[in-house]
Amino acid sequence: xxxxxxVTARLFERQICTPAPGTSIHRARRFYExxxxxxxxxxxxxxxxxxRKFTEDGLYLVSFNRNHQDLVVYRPTxxxxxxxxxxxxxxxxxxxxxxxxSFFTQLYSVTLASSGELICKDFFLYMESNxxxxxxxxxxxxxxxxxxxxxxxxxxxxxxITFHLLRLEDGxxxxxxxxxxxxxxxxxxxxxxxxxxxxxxxxxxxxxxHILQIRDSGDLVDVRSIGEFCREDDELFLDSNSQVLxxxxxxxxxxxxxxxxxxxxxxxxxxxxSFIFRGIWNEETDQTMRVQxxxxxxxxHFQDYIDLIIWKVQFLDRHHLLIKFGSVDGxxxxxxxxxxxxxxVYNMExxxxxxxYQNSADExxxxxxxxSDHFHVSSKSSLHMNFMSSHSNNIHAxxxxxxxxxxxxxxxxxxxxxMASLPFSCQSQSPSPYxxxxxxxxxEKLISAIDRHRQSTDHPIKFISRRxxxxxxxxxxxxxxxxxxxxxxxxxxxxxxxxxxxxxLSVQQTLFLQASVVNxxxxx
Amino acid sequence: MYGGGGRTWPSTxxxxxxxxxxxxxxxxxxxEAPSDCAAGPKGDNLYHWVATLLGPPGxxxxxxxxxxxxxxxxxxxxxxxxxxFKTRIYHCNVDPAGNVSLDILTENWSPALTIxxxxxxxxxxxxxxxxxxxxxxxIAHLYLGDKAKHDExxxxxxxxxAR
Numbered sequence: 001x002x003x004x005x006x007v008t009a010r011l012f013e014r015q016i017c018t019p020a021p022g023t024s025i026h027r028a029r030r031f032y033e034x035x036x037x038x039x040x041x042x043x044x045x046x047x048x049x050x051x052r053k054f055t056e057d058g059l060y061l062v063s064f065n066r067n068h069q070d071l072v073v074y075r076p077t078x079x080x081x082x083x084x085x086x087x088x089x090x091x092x093x094x095x096x097x098x099x100x101x102s103f104f105t106q107l108y109s110v111t112l113a114s115s116g117e118l119i120c121k122d123f124f125l126y127m128e129s130n131x132x133x134x135x136x137x138x139x140x141x142x143x144x145x146x147x148x149x150x151x152x153x154x155x156x157x158x159x160x161i162t163f164h165l166l167r168l169e170d171g172x173x174x175x176x177x178x179x180x181x182x183x184x185x186x187x188x189x190x191x192x193x194x195x196x197x198x199x200x201x202x203x204x205x206x207x208x209x210h211i212l213q214i215r216d217s218g219d220l221v222d223v224r225s226i227g228e229f230c231r232e233d234d235e236l237f238l239d240s241n242s243q244v245l246x247x248x249x250x251x252x253x254x255x256x257x258x259x260x261x262x263x264x265x266x267x268x269x270x271x272x273x274s275f276i277f278r279g280i281w282n283e284e285t286d287q288t289m290r291v292q293x294x295x296x297x298x299x300x301h302f303q304d305y306i307d308l309i310i311w312k313v314q315f316l317d318r319h320h321l322l323i324k325f326g327s328v329d330g331x332x333x334x335x336x337x338x339x340x341x342x343x344x345v346y347n348m349e350x351x352x353x354x355x356x357y358q359n360s361a362d363e364x365x366x367x368x369x370x371x372s373d374h375f376h377v378s379s380k381s382s383l384h385m386n387f388m389s390s391h392s393n394n395i396h397a398x399x400x401x402x403x404x405x406x407x408x409x410x411x412x413x414x415x416x417x418x419m420a421s422l423p424f425s426c427q428s429q430s431p432s433p434y435x436x437x438x439x440x441x442x443x444e445k446l447i448s449a450i451d452r453h454r455q456s457t458d459h460p461i462k463f464i465s466r467r468x469x470x471x472x473x474x475x476x477x478x479x480x481x482x483x484x485x486x487x488x489x490x491x492x493x494x495x496x497x498x499x500x501x502x503x504x505l506s507v508q509q510t511l512f513l514q515a516s517v518v519n520x521x522x523x524x
Numbered sequence: 525m526y527g528g529g530g531r532t533w534p535s536t537x538x539x540x541x542x543x544x545x546x547x548x549x550x551x552x553x554x555x556e557a558p559s560d561c562a563a564g565p566k567g568d569n570l571y572h573w574v575a576t577l578l579g580p581p582g583x584x585x586x587x588x589x590x591x592x593x594x595x596x597x598x599x600x601x602x603x604x605x606x607x608x609f610k611t612r613i614y615h616c617n618v619d620p621a622g623n624v625s626l627d628i629l630t631e632n633w634s635p636a637l638t639i640x641x642x643x644x645x646x647x648x649x650x651x652x653x654x655x656x657x658x659x660x661x662x663i664a665h666l667y668l669g670d671k672a673k674h675d676e677x678x679x680x681x682x683x684x685x686a687r
Contacts, residue, residue, distance in 0.1 A: 234684055241614070241677065263622060265591060265610045267685065274589035274687060277576055281562075291554040291562050294576075299564030302574045351687070 002027070005468070007034040029387065032433040033440075033465060037502040038474035039524040041093070042481040046100030046518050047072070051496055051507055053451065055126045055133075056385060056431055058500045060168050061104055062133065068118040070111050071135060073168060074104035076498060079522070093524070103503070103520055108171040112164050113137040120186040125194045125426055127214055132174070134194065134214075135164045136186050148181070150228075152309060154328040155183050155205045163192075163201070165220055174218030182206060185312075188451075193426040195315035195377060198223070202313050207266065209313050209321065211348065226321075227310070230267040230351035265306070267351075272325075272344060273305060275353040308342060314423030315377060319349045322375070322423045343422065359419040360412050368418065369401070375424055388429055388449060389437040396437040396466065400444075432497035432504070434463060440473060441466050447476070447495060456493030456508050458483040478506035479517050542600040546570045549639045561643045563594065571596045573639070575607075577646060579686065584678035585613070585650045588686030592624070592646070594639070604633035605642065612685035614678040616658035616667055617649055624649075625659045 002010045010031065019027045049063040049072055061074040079102045081094045096102045113119050117137040125134040138161040145157030161179040166172065183205040185191035193200045199220075201210045208227035212220050224232035231237075265273065280297050284290040308325040316322050323344045330339030343364060345354040357364040368375060372392040378385035391398040408414035428451050434440055435449035441464045446454060460477035464470070478493040489510045496505040502523040509516040547570065553563065563575035573594040579585030591610040597603040607629060609622035618624055628637060628645050658664035666674040 231684060237680070237684060238612075241681075263608065263610070264612050270591070270611055270685065271687065273591060277589055287557065287559055288554045291557055291564070294562045295550075295554075295564035299562075299574050300567060302566045304567075 002030060005033070007031070010034065025387070029433050029436060030439065032436070032502070033467075033473065035502050035523055036434070036463070036474040037476070037504050037521040037523055039522055040477060040481075041097055041520045041522075042517075044100050044518050044520050045098055048515060050121050051494075051505060051518070052121065052124050053430075053496055054498050055128070055131075055168070056427070056499055057128050057131075058498050059131065060107070060133075061496070062124055062168075064119050064121050065109070068121060069113045070109050071119065071166070071171070072109045073107045073171060075107050076501065076503065077103060077105050078501070078503075079103055100518070100520075103522075110166070110171040110173070112173075116140075117160060117162060122188050123186045123192075125189055125192060125199075126168075127194060127197070129196075130214070130216060130218075131168045132214060132218065133166045133168045134192070134199070135166065136184075136192075137162045137164065138186065141183075145181070151181075151205045152207060152328065155309075157181050157205060158183055161186070163220075165214065165218060167218060175220045177201075177212065177220050179203065188425050188428065190312060190425055193314045193423075195426075196318065198315065198318065200313050200315060200321065202310060203227075204309070204311075207310055209310065209323070224348065226346070226348060227268055228266045230271065230348075234267060268310075268346070269306065269308075271346070271351060271353050272308075272356065273302075275344075275356055276305065279356075311341065312423050314375075314426065316345065316374065317377065319347050320354065321346045321348060324423055341419075343419070359416050361419075362411075362415060365415045365418060368422070375422060376429075378427075385431050387433070387436065388431055389435065394437045396441070400437075430495075430497045431499045433500075434497060434502075434504075437466065439466055440464065441469075451494075453492045453494045456491040476504065476506060476521050478519060479508040542596065542598060543570050545601055546596055546639075552638065553640055553643075556640045558640070558644050558647050561647055563639065563643060571598070571600075573605075574610075575643060575646070577643075577650070579682060580647070580650050583650050584675040585682050585686070586679075588613075588682040590686055594642070601635040601637070604629045604637075605639070607642070607646065612681060614663065614681035615649070616653050616655060616660050616664035619659040623659070625657070627654060627657070 002013055004010060004013070014027070048066050050066070052062040052064065054061050054076065058076065061076055063072045063074065064070065065072060079093075079097055081096070083091055085091065112135055116139050118139075120136045120138055123136040126132075127134070139159040141156045141158050143156045145151075147153045151157070158179075159181060161182060161184050163177045164173055165175045167174055182203050184201060184203060191202045191204070197214045199212045199214060201212065202208075203210065206227070208225045210225050211223040213223050215221055229235050277294070277298060280294055281290060284293050307327065309328055311324045311326045311330065313324070314322050323346055324341055325344065326339050326341035330341065341359040343357045343359065345356075346352070347354055370392065372390045376388065376390055389397050391401040405411075405414055429449040430451060432449070442448075442461065446457070446461045456478050458479065460475040462475055463473050465473050476495075478495070479491060491508055491510050493506060493508045496507070498504065504521040506519045506521065507516050508519075550565070557563070560578040560580060561575060563573050566572045566574050573596070575592045575594055577590045577592065579588035579590065589611070590613060593608045593610055595606045595608075597605070607624040609618050609624065612622075617626055624646070626645055626649060628642070653664070653667060655664040655668055663674065666677075
């Protein structure tokens with residue numbers, strides 16, 4: 001694409017050559033090889049907040065205050081200073097560079113949590129088209145909650161979970177949605193998925209997938225709830241029909257079918273079971289063989305299928321959901337990889353199950369290997385989200401996947417491990433070009449586009465040029481400049497990359513609640 | 525099996541004889557089962573079965589897949605099995621909780637009947653409801669008075685809850 005690595009030469013080249021059709025953005029992104037966040041300001045004087053992330057358009061930096069009550073939003077700016085001497089590159093940066101406020105301007109601070117609730121600092125979803133942010137607050141978990149009112153056994157309960165929709169421009173609270181005595185997995189936004197204007201929230205406790213629409217006006221509107229019923233008016237239909245049924249009871253309690261009602265299969269389970277049944281039924285044409293086959297493959301496992309619960313959900317497009325099912329134990333525990341699980345593709349418009357796989361299914365893995373971008377859906381509006389590296393769009397990522405695949409001792413174990421990442425968590429990857437694997441190579445154990453806390457070492461993290469192997473493009477070192485005095489303390493680090501600018505924050509924390517060390521990495 | 529005390533002796537034999545009978549019916553089932561039903565024990569419990577009925581064409585239940593729980597009493601075949609719909613259905617012989625009340629599952633039960641016969645009876649229920657002794661009189665009245673309306677509602681139920 002470019003003949004030279006020199007930035008000036010590249011600029012000239014860009015002026016005189018037209019890139020191959022459809023590659024202009026790829027070519028523009030190669031300038032990131034020249035412009036890197038190689039300069040670090042260690043231990044910046046900054047407010048004691050927990051920094052969540054930059055929004056995908058780079059307009060906001062979202063943070064929460066330490067007592068988990070307030071949302072504080074900043075606008076990323078750029079350090080500006082003047083120098084009246086000849087050679088200003090050799091000068092030290094002015095003192096104000098050490099201040100957080102020189103890079104970020106506080107826009108506002110709003111209190112989200114009230115009466116016993118705390119902000120869930122892992123939860124934040126951004127609707128780029130409207131610059132709306134979705135936040136969650138909740139009260140404490142009750143672990144041994146009795147399963148009341150149709151709740152399932154073994155899932156903890158939270159007295160109150162509130163989702164807040166905010167206009168990030170000015171912090172105005174537009175709408176909120178409260179869940180009482182329910183459980184939604186808020187950590188890393190696992191229990192919610194935003195696609196365009198559609199929001200899916202999974203109630204683990206009541207086994208419902210709530211589909212909401214975020215209107216341009218800022219209203220959260222219920223579209224449907226999938227679980228007990230499939231269509232939005234099923235419950236209404238049943239109520240209006242059961243008038244006839246309860247008439248003859250005539251004892252004054254009109255809506256008195258509470259216990260009996262739970263014995264029916266839920267709408268979604270009925271669809272799932274009939275899909276599995278039909279698959280086995282159609283496999284065999286001989287009736288004797290069919291009954292044998294169903295006995296072994298279907299009826300024997302019937303109770304296990306009944307006991308499956310919805311763990312996690314993602315949108316594949318506006319109509320299709322990828323739903324992961326598993327046992328109750330696996331849904332709540334953090335380490336769910338060891339539990340068997342199942343994936344279903346569900347069309348919520350036609351209310352049909354389209355496909356069903358076990359987590360060890362080769363077929364699903366091969367689909368994932370070839371078409372992983374179809375799983376990594378993001379809302380249509382966000383352009384740069386289309387350039388995130390995956391093994392389906394990036395040869396280097398594919399090589400890495402093949403390498404892990406070949407190294408794996410057992411293929412089925414490998415498949416299960418890969419499938420554990422499905423369904424993907426919403427907005428869990430940074431669109432920063434520094435994670436573009438066709439531009440840079442880095443150790444994925446230490447840093448990656450996936451938004452997770454990682455164990456931190458005292459060694460700087462190297463970003464090496466992909467096209468010129470062995471050329472170090474820049475280094476990032478979290479924590480204090482001199483390294484930590486005590487090498488034994490475990491340190492956890494998180495990185496927040498600006499999606500466009502050569503700007504990143506690293507936040508290093510030790511386990512003993514000491515103040516965190518925030519470094520700013522930018523291009524000087 | 526013979527090690528049990530004197531008091532448990534009779535019940536043990538009755539359970540195992542009913543078990544043998546169910547086992548026998550299971551092997552026969554794969555040969556003589558009606559063409560659009562299937563059934564089998566849930567897990568390794570011989571006394572808890574699941575049956576599946578496919579809604580026959582030409583009825584408002586067409587296209588539906590109905591799952592039923594069949595529970596055998598320990599003194600089977602002297603007492604009838606209990607049949608409960610796990611799939612919602614609009615039918616005059618199925619009460620709002622899903623319990624099936626057919627003649628042969630109540631007063632007309634005979635130890636000579638088998639699970640295949642029960643499946644046959646359940647299947648014919650789709651085409652010929654027992655309207656003389658319904659579990660839900662309202663539905664039976666509608667069936668006798670305005671069959672078109674009844675079929676319309678039953679079709680809607682099948683579409684919504686039995687696919």
